[in-house]
Amino acid sequence: MQLYAGFLTQYMQELAALKSAPPIGAAEAARAQAPSAHTPTLIPDGCNLGTLLRVCIGVNLALLVGTLAAQSESGQFSAGFLSTAAVVEPVTLITLLAWCALRRFLPPLAAPYQRALAWVVPVAIATAVLRLLMGPGESASTVVWSGALVALAGGVAVQHYLELRARAFSPAMAEAKLQALQSRIRPHFLFNSLNAVLAVVQSDPPRAERMLENLAELFRAVMGDVRELVSLEHELDLCRKYVEIEQTRLGERLRVDWQISAVHPRARVPQLLLQPIIENAVRYGAERLAGDCDITVKVRQRGFLLEIGVSNPIAREPIQREGNQIGLNNIRGRLALIYDLEARLETRVRRGRFELTMTIPVENKAA
Numbered sequence: 001m002q003l004y005a006g007f008l009t010q011y012m013q014e015l016a017a018l019k020s021a022p023p024i025g026a027a028e029a030a031r032a033q034a035p036s037a038h039t040p041t042l043i044p045d046g047c048n049l050g051t052l053l054r055v056c057i058g059v060n061l062a063l064l065v066g067t068l069a070a071q072s073e074s075g076q077f078s079a080g081f082l083s084t085a086a087v088v089e090p091v092t093l094i095t096l097l098a099w100c101a102l103r104r105f106l107p108p109l110a111a112p113y114q115r116a117l118a119w120v121v122p123v124a125i126a127t128a129v130l131r132l133l134m135g136p137g138e139s140a141s142t143v144v145w146s147g148a149l150v151a152l153a154g155g156v157a158v159q160h161y162l163e164l165r166a167r168a169f170s171p172a173m174a175e176a177k178l179q180a181l182q183s184r185i186r187p188h189f190l191f192n193s194l195n196a197v198l199a200v201v202q203s204d205p206p207r208a209e210r211m212l213e214n215l216a217e218l219f220r221a222v223m224g225d226v227r228e229l230v231s232l233e234h235e236l237d238l239c240r241k242y243v244e245i246e247q248t249r250l251g252e253r254l255r256v257d258w259q260i261s262a263v264h265p266r267a268r269v270p271q272l273l274l275q276p277i278i279e280n281a282v283r284y285g286a287e288r289l290a291g292d293c294d295i296t297v298k299v300r301q302r303g304f305l306l307e308i309g310v311s312n313p314i315a316r317e318p319i320q321r322e323g324n325q326i327g328l329n330n331i332r333g334r335l336a337l338i339y340d341l342e343a344r345l346e347t348r349v350r351r352g353r354f355e356l357t358m359t360i361p362v363e364n365k366a367a
Contacts, residue, residue: 042114043103044162046096050340055158059092060085062154091129091151095122118159119152126151190215196249211248214241221272229268229363232299232306236260239275239297246282254286254293261300268363269306270338276331277310277356284354285312306362311355328356335360 045051067081098121109117130144193215201208221238236258243256256278278297286293298309328347335343335358344359 040111040166041103042111042159042163042166043106043118044096044099044159045103046098046100047104048340049342051162052096053341054162055092055096058158058161059088059154063088087126087129087133087147091122091126094125094129095155098125115159115163119155122151122155123148192249193245196245200248207248211245214245217241218245218275221275224271228271230271232263232267232269235269235271235274236299238272239278242275242278243282246286250282250286250293253289253291254282255295257294257296259296259298261298263299263301263306264362267301267306269360270334273331273334273358273360274308274310277308277358280328280356281310281312281354285314288315289313301362304362306360308358308360309356311353313352314349314354331358 044055046055063081063084067077067084070080099118102117102121106117126147127144130147134143193211197208197211197215200211217238218241240258243254247254274297278295281295282293285295293313295310295312298307300307328345332345335345339360342361344357346357348355
């Protein structure tokens with residue numbers, strides 16, 4: 001119930017956002033004639049839980065309204081709805097699976113070809129299903145053609161709605177939101193790090209040089225494309241660079257236990273997704289504890305899901321948790337923008353430790 005409530009709330013927000021979405025104009029159509037590295041994928045993602053819910057709910061509502069308009073008696077309505085649903089439901093599910101496969105395995109295409117392909121898929125599937133169910137004859141041919149036209153109208157409507165939804169959240173809105181939601185290196189972290197570099201620049205020049213190189217890598221990631229997916233190993237390497245900087249500043253009392261299990265070698269995650277979580281663990285753990293601070297980072301793959309867990313000790317004295325909650329809400333917002341309903345972030349306090357578990361789909365290609 002919580003999942004559906006969250007979905008309906010997000011759906012109402014999307015309807016408001018679609019009103020302000022820019023139209024698909026001729027200028028953009030001219031630019032989209034040739035595929036490029038930045039050409040968005042316009043074929044609906046049938047494997048995405050949010051897309052699946054939106055399409056299934058929309059199709060069933062349209063089916064309900066259409067059946068009510070065509071049938072006047074209650075008995076006829078039930079029979080008509082069930083007989084039509086017996087065709088519409090498998091066509092819808094097979095179409096979603098076909099869109100999912102095309103989105104993942106189709107080579108880059110120009111936007112008009114992607115739209116045309118997305119529209120043709122439900123037509124071909126509806127035609128095949130109706131020809132399989134209907135026998136030969138002139139009336140059967142009429143039903144097949146009618147069903148193909150309805151499937152074309154439905155495919156155009158679904159693809160166009162999802163494209164408008166994507167346009168409402170990117171690049172104008174999503175870019176601004178992702179830039180705001182993306183964890184930024186805090187100014188005082190920069191100042192503290194530079195002071196730590198100054199403290200060791202004379203006594204340990206190689207270490208100071210390594211710290212500056214790590215800082216450069218972190219800020220290069222912050223200034224990069226927020227939509228970019230990077231390899232999991234790259235993100236972990238960035239986190240290790242961040243931890244090394246903090247260990248120079250906080251000393252040996254900051255220890256991180258990296259428990260990285262076997263994952264898909266091509267697994268990709270959003271850039272700077274794990275680093276702000278570890279930064280929260282340092283900020284609300286090591287910085288507020290007088291003794292040792294042991295942070296545990298666990299990464300493992302469970303089927304098609306990547307599970308990331310971070311735990312850190314928390315201070316005994318009451319502390320202001322508002323900043324931490326803002327950071328976690330920003331991460332949740334970013335996950336919602338990137339993965340829709342397929343990502344999950346849970347937190348709890350157990351045995352004096354703050355535990356965070358994040359689950360995201362395993363991606364194996366760039367965004």
